[in-house]
Amino acid sequence: MKFIFASDSFKGSLSSAEICTLLGKAAREVFGEVECIGLPVADGGEGTVDAVLAAEQGERIMVQVHGPLMEEREAYYGWLDQDRAIMEMSAASGLPLVPGDLRDPRHTTSYGTGELILDALDRGIRDITIAIGGSATNDGGMGCLTALGVRFSDGSGNPLAGIGENLERVRDIDVSGLDPRIRDTKLTVMCDVTNPLCGDRGATRVYGPQKGGTPDVIEWLERGMQNYRDVILEKLGVDADTIPGSGAAGGLGAALSIFLRGEMRSGIDTVLDLIGFDGYLKGADLVITGEGRADAQSCCGKVMQGVGQRAKAAGIPVIGLCGSLGEGAEKLLDHGITRLLVTSEPGMPLEEAMRHAKELYYRSAVQMFQTERDMHGRS
Numbered sequence: 001m002k003f004i005f006a007s008d009s010f011k012g013s014l015s016s017a018e019i020c021t022l023l024g025k026a027a028r029e030v031f032g033e034v035e036c037i038g039l040p041v042a043d044g045g046e047g048t049v050d051a052v053l054a055a056e057q058g059e060r061i062m063v064q065v066h067g068p069l070m071e072e073r074e075a076y077y078g079w080l081d082q083d084r085a086i087m088e089m090s091a092a093s094g095l096p097l098v099p100g101d102l103r104d105p106r107h108t109t110s111y112g113t114g115e116l117i118l119d120a121l122d123r124g125i126r127d128i129t130i131a132i133g134g135s136a137t138n139d140g141g142m143g144c145l146t147a148l149g150v151r152f153s154d155g156s157g158n159p160l161a162g163i164g165e166n167l168e169r170v171r172d173i174d175v176s177g178l179d180p181r182i183r184d185t186k187l188t189v190m191c192d193v194t195n196p197l198c199g200d201r202g203a204t205r206v207y208g209p210q211k212g213g214t215p216d217v218i219e220w221l222e223r224g225m226q227n228y229r230d231v232i233l234e235k236l237g238v239d240a241d242t243i244p245g246s247g248a249a250g251g252l253g254a255a256l257s258i259f260l261r262g263e264m265r266s267g268i269d270t271v272l273d274l275i276g277f278d279g280y281l282k283g284a285d286l287v288i289t290g291e292g293r294a295d296a297q298s299c300c301g302k303v304m305q306g307v308g309q310r311a312k313a314a315g316i317p318v319i320g321l322c323g324s325l326g327e328g329a330e331k332l333l334d335h336g337i338t339r340l341l342v343t344s345e346p347g348m349p350l351e352e353a354m355r356h357a358k359e360l361y362y363r364s365a366v367q368m369f370q371t372e373r374d375m376h377g378r379s
Contacts (some may be wrong), residue, residue, distance in 0.1 A: 003288065008302070012354055016054070017050075022358065027369055045135060052275060067112055068108040077120065089116075104212045108137045128188070129270060133190075135207075138221055145255050154170070165224070187262035194248070197254045262272060289303060343360045
């Protein structure tokens with residue numbers, strides 16, 4: 001028998017790799033010697049680099065960068081092989097890197113993300129995948145582009161730092177200094193939102209408040225972002241608002257797709273392709289996936305949906321073993337998941353469930369495999 005394990009982490013309690021280990025132990029307790037393939041996965045959010053590195057046996061590359069407030073800090077990305085790297089913009093420009101009392105999208109920058117890309121280019125990497133969730137920024141990606149050689153200037157020709165408050169001052173964009181190695185680099189952008197750069201569904205109004213923007217600041221930054229959009233259209237001939245996902249990560253989506261010719265892709269589909277998931281499915285009898293809490297959002301580009309759809313296409317049943325189920329979780333049954341199970345006990349407080357996550361998960365996994373054995377006569 002052959003089992004494939006591809007579960008998201010249970011945030012705050014179990015990593016994807018730990019879950020693979022627990023499933024392998026439980027499967028062998030019930031079935032004896034069986035083939036168990038554990039594939040740590042993530043959907044493009046926090047933990048994506050670590051999951052892909054674990055699956056691909058890649059290497060962490062530590063880099064000195066400038067954080068969201070231009071402070072010096074250390075960040076890392078994943079080196080998969082001679083040509084490929086994977087990174088998270090949040091490692092250098094993420095919201096958790098900014099203390100709560102200093103969060104203000106006028107002052108944060110994506111400059112450090114550009115430094116991560118630059119380091120990969122220096123190492124000869126020409127296939128870069130970048131996850132852009134969890135940003136602290138609303139700079140339209142100006143900071144990232146500045147690190148890579150693009151020059152933004154005001155009406156007097158003075159250079160502008162890549163921060164949100166300078167969006168309204170942009171009058172000219174000079175791309176002649178953009179690192180020429182970008183032309184020979186394949187850039188894949190992991191993005192599961194379709195927000196445009198500007199407007200009611202745009203980067204500023206939707207995501208700015210969670211980055212510390214007050215209502216007055218949000219409206220001021222929105223006007224700045226509209227100016228930035230208009231200058232891009234004038235200088236480069238591209239309307240950023242027509243690009244789905246251009247508003248992701250405070251407008252970094254627009255910068256990566258327009259200036260660096262990045263291709264927007266679903267996070268989980270990108271991860272599954274990076275680790276060669278479809279190849280592992282060959283000859284498999286059962287796939288186990290899951291996440292900490294499954295609900296209707298689990299069908300919006302998340303791990304369980306992606307794994308379920310791939311396995312369904314291959315004709316392989318999938319069990320979703322989750323910490324708990326919320327409203328709409330049953331919709332996963334339309335995406336290849338054949339059964340949904342939970343590890344937490346009825347009425348158990350969340351804190352207790354998280355504290356005992358390992359033993360609850362292992363016990364539930366053993367019970368799940370015992371049921372599989374009894375239902376299908378597997379041995």
